[in-house]
Amino acid sequence: MKKNLIFIGMPAVGKSTVGVVVAKRLGMRFIDTDLLIQEQENRLLREIIAEEGEEGFLEIENRVNASVNVENSVISPGGSVIYCREAMEHYKKIGTVVYLQASYQTIKRRIRSPRKRGVVLKEGQTFRDLYNERVPYFEKYADITVCEDGCRIEDTIENVLNAVENYQSS
Numbered sequence: 001m002k003k004n005l006i007f008i009g010m011p012a013v014g015k016s017t018v019g020v021v022v023a024k025r026l027g028m029r030f031i032d033t034d035l036l037i038q039e040q041e042n043r044l045l046r047e048i049i050a051e052e053g054e055e056g057f058l059e060i061e062n063r064v065n066a067s068v069n070v071e072n073s074v075i076s077p078g079g080s081v082i083y084c085r086e087a088m089e090h091y092k093k094i095g096t097v098v099y100l101q102a103s104y105q106t107i108k109r110r111i112r113s114p115r116k117r118g119v120v121l122k123e124g125q126t127f128r129d130l131y132n133e134r135v136p137y138f139e140k141y142a143d144i145t146v147c148e149d150g151c152r153i154e155d156t157i158e159n160v161l162n163a164v165e166n167y168q169s170s
């Protein structure tokens with residue numbers, strides 16, 4: 001039985017799009033926990049954030065991610081999951097955490113308007129502040145880091161597959 005793989009990283013780094021292809025290549029299941037949150041709450045993510053605020057959203061995100069009980073699965077949570085302590089401790093127990101890393105410039109180019117995309121930003125916080133705040137969390141939780149600057153999505157997928165194979169055989 002293969003251990004789960006859990007993707008972490010900034011929004012738009014590719015956790016969902018890379019995750020599903022990696023799952024297919026490795027014969028694993030794929031779970032995007034943003035979709036689980038929407039199903040369980042019967043609301044869209046942006047509605048939850050608007051109605052519950054940043055703290056309320058993180059509580060829901062923590063609860064849903066901490067109760068994912070699966071094997072042989074690739075799991076792609078939302079970018080803010082790294083603030084959810086219980087969820088991250090759970091993920092460290094049930095799988096290998098892969099940090100998809102990209103520079104601020106790469107991410108900013110992909111996300112023109114972070115607020116419209118539903119990124120969890122505090123009052124007055126810039127996207128640059130958010131990037132700097134999150135990097136230490138990503139680094140703390142990562143078992144594997146894959147850098148995607150200058151890569152096409154196909155390269156990122158190959159780099160992830162190679163990094164996972166090396167990690168698991170070491």
Ligand SMILES: Nc1ncnc2c1ncn2[C@@H]1O[C@H](COP(=O)(O)OP(=O)(O)O)[C@@H](O)[C@H]1O
Pocket residue numbers: 009010011012013014015016017018076110148151152153154156
């Ligand atoms: N090298 C790359 N690696 C991953 N995604 C890329 C890359 N280049 C462009 N993209 C695009 O970036 C977007 C990532 O979106 P998504 O998978 O929803 O990210 P996340 O789930 O991390 O928020 C997709 O539209 C994808 O096609």
Ligand SMILES: O=C(O)C1=C[C@@H](OP(=O)(O)O)[C@@H](O)[C@H](O)C1
Pocket residue numbers: 009010011012015016034045077078079080117118119120121
């Ligand atoms: O990083 C964030 O603050 C968020 C990222 C989103 O997921 P993706 O990372 O898959 O875009 C989603 O969970 C929510 O809108 C908040």
Ligand SMILES: [Mg+2]
Pocket residue numbers: 015016017032034076077078
């Ligand atoms: Mg996603």
